[in-house]
Amino acid sequence: MSQDQWKAVDDYINSVVISPDAALEAASAAAAAAQLPPISVTPAHGKLLHLMVRAQGARRILEIGTLAGYSTIWLARAVPAGGRVVTLESNPMHADIARANINRAGLSDRVDIRLGTALETLPQLAAEKQGPFDFTFIDADRANLAEYFDWAVKLSHPGGVIIVDNVVRKGGVIDVSSEDANIKGVRRFAERLSSDSRVTATMVQTVSAKGYDGFAMALVL
Ligand code: SAH
Ligand code: DHB
Ligand code: MG
Numbered sequence: 001m002s003q004d005q006w007k008a009v010d011d012y013i014n015s016v017v018i019s020p021d022a023a024l025e026a027a028s029a030a031a032a033a034a035q036l037p038p039i040s041v042t043p044a045h046g047k048l049l050h051l052m053v054r055a056q057g058a059r060r061i062l063e064i065g066t067l068a069g070y071s072t073i074w075l076a077r078a079v080p081a082g083g084r085v086v087t088l089e090s091n092p093m094h095a096d097i098a099r100a101n102i103n104r105a106g107l108s109d110r111v112d113i114r115l116g117t118a119l120e121t122l123p124q125l126a127a128e129k130q131g132p133f134d135f136t137f138i139d140a141d142r143a144n145l146a147e148y149f150d151w152a153v154k155l156s157h158p159g160g161v162i163i164v165d166n167v168v169r170k171g172g173v174i175d176v177s178s179e180d181a182n183i184k185g186v187r188r189f190a191e192r193l194s195s196d197s198r199v200t201a202t203m204v205q206t207v208s209a210k211g212y213d214g215f216a217m218a219l220v221l
Pocket of ligand 1: 039040041064065066067068069070071072088089090091094116117118119139140141
């Protein structure tokens, strides 16, 4: 089994369950045109986040790592009128592209893009009493993942859901001697998770057009 097959099956999945969507396609095209890294969630993964939010009835969403706002659009479309997505991004160029994409999607009234490194903007959100959030999607640098997760739990209420992207890293998560900051960060997060009595969690491996990876899901108790 190969990357080619994972891509072909993802194309098939897109054709059967993902409706053509001008705003999402324009967001992807703008990200590619600006030569942003091709690391937005896939359409199937974006729709999974969207369905999770709707199934939970979440209204207040936190996202860490905006990039071009592709996942943000999926999330913002899932909240009812009056709902809100606060999304954190440290790169001003990414934030500008995301803002344009979110405006084009007609969602600027419900999305709040906070520019800055997440370790600075998360305590600001807490100080502003922006929480509690119903649903959090963590998808930024992995070096500080354990800290982001800790903030996400603090900013959630019991029943809150936290999804963490890219926790398998082509299987690198089990490499005990890895010097890769991302893998070290995921391992530090996973080790803390096992003893975190505030949550109950799982991790799921995935293959997709983006390769072999996975996500974690935590329920705040
Ligand atoms: N969630 C997006 C992809 C995010 S890619 C999607 O699926 O569409 C990761 C993003 O996190 C990048 O835009 C990167 O600039 C941002 N990022 C990296 N380190 C960060 C930090 N310390 N604080 C905030 N954002 C960060
Ligand atoms: C990378 C980051 C992501 O958020 C992702 O979904 C895939 C890859 C990366 O930095 O390599
Ligand atoms: Mg990701």
